[in-house]
Amino acid sequence: MKITVLSGGVGGARFTRGLLALVGTEHQVTVIANTGDDMWLHGVRVCPDLDTLMYTLGGAVHEEQGWGRRGETRRVSDELAGYDLGWDWFTLGDLDLATHLARTELLRDGLPLSQVTARLAARWRPGVTLLPMTDDEVETHVLLDDGREIHFEEWWVRHRATLPARGFVQTNIATATPAPGVLSALSDADVVVVPPSNPVVSVGTILAIPGVRDALTSTDAPVVGVSPVVGGAPVRGMADACLTAIGVETTALAVAQHYGRRADGGILDAWLVDEVDAPAAAVLRGVGWASRAVPALMTDVPTAARIAADALSLVDRRP
């Protein structure tokens, strides 16, 4: 079975780890990762979601934190602060920095990000085909209420998503193209999964790459999503601030409606919600969705595997 996942960072990585535990190696899993959070920092290319996926699936992630490396240190960052260049709110861990340096070297050698990612992933053996959504430099910027436009990471990490925002834009999005393998991973899939990633700045950014939404609406594979919102709050992170910025309520129902049902021009066929959101599942079923409420908090790998099984069974895809 070919399974394709559209993923942001921590939530998508933990879901995919559960999915792999469920389906094993005889199935072919492709992860299309958001790269809108990427940035050039101190001259090196940082790709937060790709790295979170690589470290999580490769067994090297800082488990409690959800991103970055286990046993990380900050010797370079501490020293760099001595030069007083700014961006001191974004710390580059020493181990993580090695990844950024390797990536930057390969990019500067002229390799596209997709090939660079394959080279880096070869070390971590994530058990999936890991694809950036695009080889182009697309970066998510936040449009602030005060008129400024800042990089998403600055809003997210530095300001903890507290600066009032009225929307998001992706730089270079009009001319961006999906990375090699992205569209075929959608058209050839047996099932496509939208994991509990940020619907706005993770999945939403992937969907904004020209061609991706069409590939999703036209694929023969069913598309099932897992709600990142449980009981009116994001499972993790500050997705509520992103949803609010684009005028979507932070509820499992509103996010499903934001994605939309494929039969109605959206991208999903099915929506898995947490048991506390059973009423939302009922509403969705009433208007033709496949939907079900299950315990959907990914507390550990076996739980994530069970949630993945629930998602697949919702569209009759059992490994």
Place this chain on the structure above:
Amino acid sequence: MKITVLSGGVGGARFTRGLLALVGTEHQVTVIANTGDDMWLHGVRVCPDLDTLMYTLGGAVHEEQGWGRRGETRRVSDELAGYDLGWDWFTLGDLDLATHLARTELLRDGLPLSQVTARLAARWRPGVTLLPMTDDEVETHVLLDDGREIHFEEWWVRHRATLPARGFVQTNIATATPAPGVLSALSDADVVVVPPSNPVVSVGTILAIPGVRDALTSTDAPVVGVSPVVGGAPVRGMADACLTAIGVETTALAVAQHYGRRADGGILDAWLVDEVDAPAAAVLRGVGWASRAVPALMTDVPTAARIAADALSLVDRRP
């Protein structure tokens, strides 16, 4: 008094540190540094001679090693080796890497190397005006006997200068221009010093920048050199391999003749040699040079200061 020094790495840095101890802060010292050893490594810009000067004059150098940072560690380098990208023979220390990252960020922001160097040096307060020879990317390559052309650092660090070479070339040298301040530092100087740096790949590379040699031959300031060769061997490093490659004997006399006397179209007026090379000084005096033999091994800062005093007095410039 305005003193300008044409410097490579360790030898020039230690000499300049002695010079500063001698002349104090009421004199104005400008160091024009070789940047031919610079390279892009893992996507960051490494400038070995500028950094050795900055760390040595800023009191942060690894004293025994002569270059790099005191208390250096290799956490990033060790981790980077896991990606197996090659160049593992050139280790980036963690503290040193912070400098490269800061430099790379500023370069990528569009600042020329001379301004970047001023920004970095502001942290280290080297007590001199530190100038790269050029803002252009000029890199010294080694022409090997087997026909290959490799970066100087690969020849020097990886192969310990043991691969037979038949010469050196500087990339982009024809179109390179001296960095802002370089030519005026030579024309306006009260004295110019060529410290015991590598005559071929350090001082020779600076001299190859169009305009620098002319500025030296035409300045009103006397130009005094200190021999990097003592008793037929380089004081430090493998300068003999460089001299051999260009057909110059590794003797204090041959190096002086290679630089040449300004009255004969060369760049020097005076040449300070070690006491073991007293015969060379006598030969040079016989053909019109100012030359003197003194204990010229820079064993510590006071000794380097005394050697600097001897060099200045050879051209009647006493602080």
